[in-house]
Amino acid sequence: MSELEELYRRMLVIRRFEEELAEVKKLGEVPGSIHLCIGQEAIPVGVSALLLPDDYVTATYRGHGWAIERGSDLAGLFGEIMGRASSVAGGRAASPYLSDASVGFIGENSIVGAGVPIALGAALSCDRLGGGRVSVVSIGDGAMNQGNVHEALNMAAVLALPLVVVVENNGYSEMVRIEDMVRVTNLAERGAAYGIPAETVDGNDPVVVARAAAVAIERARTGGGPSIIEARTQRLVGHYSGDAQHYRPAGEVAAAREVEPLVRARAALLEAGRDAAELDAIAAGVDREIQDALAAARLLPLPDPTTVMEHVYA
């Protein structure tokens, strides 16, 4: 299987997971709101292709894709989001704050930017405990305006820690445009303020993302310190499950659908000689995987209310 084909399959897993989740949400099986990464799959997939099992990943509320790429159990993820006694976080965290220690997933974070200082801590462990491990953190474009991110970037540079900061620039923070909230064209321009190598890449191409990640991760593994990768992308859906997207100009999403990662990867694969049936078979396989996981999640029990006070302390 070619590199792209594998990346394509992995993006499909995330896409189908998210789509299925949207359906399950409509059925009333998901309490609370969910923030889907539909359209942004190339980023977790491209970056994670370079990661090893004992690396660490930190993400945001829009982090299902990162958890999946880390190798979290799909049924456990569905279950967690559906408020069940999941293998992931027992139903305590839900969609926007889940974590999974078993796969080095530091977790999502629902406080904008707050994951970066935490990922910095994981990078400190990687550095001090040895083994060439790295800590990757994903944030959104809007998060670049939070003080916590600024502080952590500077500190990562000063301590030369193995931290890779991935900025998934989807152009929006909730309902406002990033160009109205900063006075730089590319967020990667901020790297210079910290002395951190930074580049802006096409976030809808997993191969491009993987190439940038390879450089950054190699730099981190070999003591070269932090990097910033700004990956340009678009979300094809609302900020959260109930978002009517009135704020998006007409045609924007339709145009985005033309250049979204799965459409592009499929076209590239066809171009490279794969036939459609082959790709459909991959999709069917992914679909089964997702359906099985969802079915398994539906069998998970609800959390036992008598356990509500467990794990506040060690």
Added chain:
Amino acid sequence: MSELEELYRRMLVIRRFEEELAEVKKLGEVPGSIHLCIGQEAIPVGVSALLLPDDYVTATYRGHGWAIERGSDLAGLFGEIMGRASSVAGGRAASPYLSDASVGFIGENSIVGAGVPIALGAALSCDRLGGGRVSVVSIGDGAMNQGNVHEALNMAAVLALPLVVVVENNGYSEMVRIEDMVRVTNLAERGAAYGIPAETVDGNDPVVVARAAAVAIERARTGGGPSIIEARTQRLVGHYSGDAQHYRPAGEVAAAREVEPLVRARAALLEAGRDAAELDAIAAGVDREIQDALAAARLLPLPDPTTVMEHVYA
């Protein structure tokens, strides 16, 4: 009187105030610690030369010079710092947190960086209420690593507010060197991250500072948005009153004394033809002013303990 001569005199006022304060502290008349701006006088003097009475100034705990330049009553300042019922803040604020609404002095701040968001607010008022007023805020080099400063700089740029941020880069944050705490050579390099014009200037020359301030303040007054001025300087004394400065390399302070603003200004004035006696007369006048203020402060009563609950609320 020439521009430099007036600037020299004003620097002398600050210098003598601070020196006298150090003496008074030694005499046990000042409770708590004080953070003197000795060596950095050219910065408040150079910037304030361009300010009008209804502009706003915000500073740090090292802000006596800024308060003096704003026109705060010298006796009131001494009294405030000495824990007396002063005209400045009634003894409630002391050396590191004093403010003076009567002269548009938003105040010092003892939380590193926290004055910048507040000064941003004053800039918002300047903008929305009209009149071409500006808000100036002084911070230290170390404050550039606080999240609050980052957020406020970006916001000032986005809102194009009349804010002038003066970074008094004295090379140290308490006992650590700025070059160990950032990976840029000049802090002004960070301006680009916000799209804010920024420059690094000689902070020991009040004329140079005034020139930079003129540009920044004019920009602010005319709707051109914020600016950053990094003024390079050195403190000739400890971070605070009890600081033995073990962390400073041998000879550093001695070398700094050769190029400090008052020495340089005096030399320049002599060079320009002023004679020493003239300058000594200025110094003597300043000295009297300071002595008178201190004498007046010593006559101020202690705050009345029965007023302790006043002014918590309006």
Added chain:
Amino acid sequence: MPEIKNLSYIQAVNHALRWSLETVPNTVVFGEDVAVPGGPFGATKNLHRDFGVDRVFDLPISETAFLGMALGSAMTGLRPIAEIMYSDFLFVAMDQVVNQIANIRYTSNGKWGAPLVIRTQQGSSPGACAQHSKSIEAYLAHTPGLRVVCPTTPMEAYQAIRTAVVSDDPVFVVESRMLYPQKGEVQLDAELWPMGGARVVRPGADATIVAWSRTMTAALEAGEQLAARGVDAEVVDLRWIAPLDVETVADSVAKTGRLVIAHDAPGTGGFGGELAARVGERCFGRLRAPIARVTGIDAPLPAAPALQDVALPSADRIAGAVLETMSA
């Protein structure tokens, strides 16, 4: 004839903000998604359209900077109303609250003031994670210099915001997300209410229940349950956390001899402790049973509804606590 409308809580908030922009000079409204989008919950709907971008504007995700901006602009002539989207997010900007906004009047000896309003909303909802479900009034209550109100009805919300906007003190209006859809009558041209004051919502003789914020719903329901069982509970809405109206509560307890305090925030260190301490002192010798507290668990709030159900005060639990004080 008074102008009375049937409005949801969030609509009442919108009306109060509109009133402020129309009536109180130099009012500005800012926060995240408050302008063009009209607010994540619709609180600021159409205000940007009607009052323009100079007065109603969106900001980057920089709460520290914009609460600082609220302070600095309030000191210098504006009357800012800032929105913190979820009360949990206040913690990223807590320095500006605790060390700046709360201090300035006192530390300037009254020469500066901070006439600003910070609106936020709190409480848990099904599926909300621990970072979107805190109830924060106790953190604010322990910070002298602030005023804090937790409105529970559309009319209360309308009046609380108006009172806050004309106040020369910094006021936190802590709204309740769970109550946003609830409707009620709002008299738009009502006189302004003074700041402070609890309200006896349900008079009763046997026991006193005090609650605030979302928990009032459970408290009132408990009152009904108890009535059905022949226990006549007096239910008091504390409303203002600061200034605190202990008198109304103490008067009620002097009458009933029994007190149950309910709130969603964790019990330990919650504001219920303060209230219990004060009433315990005032009503010493007049209490017929120990003061009981029914509160959120001493844990971060779990997201799964199955766990949330036992994590927060319910009408059942409040009624149960009252019955226990009756048998004490």
Added chain:
Amino acid sequence: MPEIKNLSYIQAVNHALRWSLETVPNTVVFGEDVAVPGGPFGATKNLHRDFGVDRVFDLPISETAFLGMALGSAMTGLRPIAEIMYSDFLFVAMDQVVNQIANIRYTSNGKWGAPLVIRTQQGSSPGACAQHSKSIEAYLAHTPGLRVVCPTTPMEAYQAIRTAVVSDDPVFVVESRMLYPQKGEVQLDAELWPMGGARVVRPGADATIVAWSRTMTAALEAGEQLAARGVDAEVVDLRWIAPLDVETVADSVAKTGRLVIAHDAPGTGGFGGELAARVGERCFGRLRAPIARVTGIDAPLPAAPALQDVALPSADRIAGAVLETMSA
């Protein structure tokens, strides 16, 4: 033979940190001015020299980032000990405390943990401004998931830090700047103490005084004053705010029937309210007088000593409150 030294409180802290670096694997110490300078108060003196820059290092003035770093590194194998120079500065990093550090064990269903220590110091001193004089224990106490200790003597400080460092929970060691110079005997090779537990420092029969942090000094002095007037006060050092040892306090009050709680933090919303509420509940019917609180004023703390003198609990005021409960 036990190894006993006469140390100041700050020296005891230094010894405890040294013990941690020597004994507990993967311990790291970081903060502002803690490495080469040895700490603003000397707590980390020579640790950088003896353990190297990888384990003891200085950081930029970025408290949010470094508390987050403490959390992330604690989750992944290190045992960080972070220093927040003044407790007031914690508010700039409060999100990492309230929304991150306190949550992670619970929200991960026990799969992640945060074995970290945050040392800070609190309290007012003459001339200190309102931004350098907060007492913060109540904010922490209301945040489930944290452990909080306020040591009052060199030996307490030494043991509290050691207990904190080996704990798998996040522990705040809230030291007292005013007590730093005070000397006392420290047994360096003492067994570790378990976490929690108040201590009866002065046994007595007539009334109970509970205090913690700096205020213990005033409480003990009040005990002496009262003894001179024939009142035999029992003085309890609460020590751990979380976990809280109500039993020791309640046992004392069951005996004396009278309770005065003293702390420097503002009274309203202070931890004294919580304690009063708990004891009020437990000792209902056994109290001979209302529980009294002697606290810092409900205001930002003023800098001038003339104002500070009346702003904080003194031995006189505490003794006065006890006498009042005696005559109730």
